[in-house]
Amino acid sequence: MVHVHFWGTRGSLPAPIDASAISAKIRRVLRTVRDDRIALGDDATIDAFVARLPLTEAGTFGGNTSCVQLAGGSNEWTVCDAGSGLRAFGDHVLAHHAEPQTYNLFLSHVHWDHIMGFPFFRPSYVPGNVIRIHGCHPDLRAAVARQHGAPSFPVEFDQLAATIEFVTLEPGRTYDIGGFTVTAMAQHHPGISYAYKFAIPGASVIYATDSEHAFHSAEDAAPFVAFFRDADLAIVDAMYSLGEARYAKQDWGHSSNVAAVELAQAANVRHLVLFHHDPANDDRAIDRLLFDARRFEEITRAGTGLAVSAAYDGLELVVPDV
Numbered sequence: 661m662v663h664v665h666f667w668g669t670r671g672s673l674p675a676p677i678d679a680s681a682i683s684a685k686i687r688r689v690l691r692t693v694r695d696d697r698i699a700l701g702d703d704a705t706i707d708a709f710v711a712r713l714p715l716t717e718a719g720t721f722g723g724n725t726s727c728v729q730l731a732g733g734s735n736e737w738t739v740c741d742a743g744s745g746l747r748a749f750g751d752h753v754l755a756h757h758a759e760p761q762t763y764n765l766f767l768s769h770v771h772w773d774h775i776m777g778f779p780f781f782r783p784s785y786v787p788g789n790v791i792r793i794h795g796c797h798p799d800l801r802a803a804v805a806r807q808h809g810a811p812s813f814p815v816e817f818d819q820l821a822a823t824i825e826f827v828t829l830e831p832g833r834t835y836d837i838g839g840f841t842v843t844a845m846a847q848h849h850p851g852i853s854y855a856y857k858f859a860i861p862g863a864s865v866i867y868a869t870d871s872e873h874a875f876h877s878a879e880d881a882a883p884f885v886a887f888f889r890d891a892d893l894a895i896v897d898a899m900y901s902l903g904e905a906r907y908a909k910q911d912w913g914h915s916s917n918v919a920a921v922e923l924a925q926a927a928n929v930r931h932l933v934l935f936h937h938d939p940a941n942d943d944r945a946i947d948r949l950l951f952d953a954r955r956f957e958e959i960t961r962a963g964t965g966l967a968v969s970a971a972y973d974g975l976e977l978v979v980p981d982v
């Protein structure tokens with residue numbers, strides 16, 4: 661089985677929730693308690709009530725940019741993208757493991773939202789750690805290193821204490837890395853991005869962010885459908901609504917919630933996770949995109965159907981072996 665932990669799910673720019681949004685949630689919940697005459701006697705009743713509330717009221721999709729951890733291949737760490745969510749992941753590992761660790765980071769591309777967490781990845785400051793940064797772009801090192809040093813950052817890249825290696829992967833080739841069979845595929849995005857497929861016997865996960873799926877013909881779609889074919893879990897860029905993607909933000913390099921569902925359906929994916937949420941969207945706007953995606957899936961369903969979720973910072977999923 662593969663465990664998937666989402667440390668950052670926002671696109672383009674971190675988007676922390678603000679005070680007015682939190683107070684609006686509290687007011688809505690208190691009105692529900694009042695209007696429905698809910699008796700909140702002891703702490704256990706309150707806990708049960710809060711557990712029933714939707715994420716839009718008792719939580720948030722979160723604000724960190726792309727960072728998704730996969731576990732199941734080996735005792736090496738596997739992480740997709742080094743967005744601002746990488747800071748929390750690194751702190752979590754350091755809090756639980758005193759001995760040196762090996763990290764395999766896979767970069768979809770080197771746009772800033774996908775690498776901005778690296779200067780705050782504390783394992784890179786610890787001698788003995790090995791960090792391998794994998795990607796298909798030839799300029800991985802330059803992109804990561806230039807975030808460090810004057811005038812932008814107090815620590816030069818070459819001062820980092822961990823052993824940091826850059827590994828250029830070739831799309832279409834299959835690699836054995838960190839216990840996973842890994843394959844990359846080029847996607848439509850300014851400067852190109854790459855999707856990754858991670859497989860172990862009986863389970864496969866696709867990480868496919870920053871990709872514009874707006875297929876004009878079956879020929880356009882075919883290579884993507886083949887890459888996604890029968891995946892157990894697919895984490896897919898669904899930044900926009902269909903209207904935004906088609907009319908206002910065409911060629912911006914991102915997909916709609918509807919395009920993500922269409923691709924997952926065509927490829928017989930079991931579970932689709934909407935990802936790379938627009939920083940302009942609040943929790944209720946993201947929840948509407950999820951609602952619409954599920955509704956679209958329902959009315960176009962053929963066969964057993966597709967589970968659709970929206971990623972949030974802190975979401976953990978288990979992909980069982982089939």
Ligand SMILES: [Zn+2]
Pocket residue numbers: 671672771773774870936
């Ligand atoms: Zn992005």
Ligand SMILES: [Zn+2]
Pocket residue numbers: 769771849853870
């Ligand atoms: Zn991008």
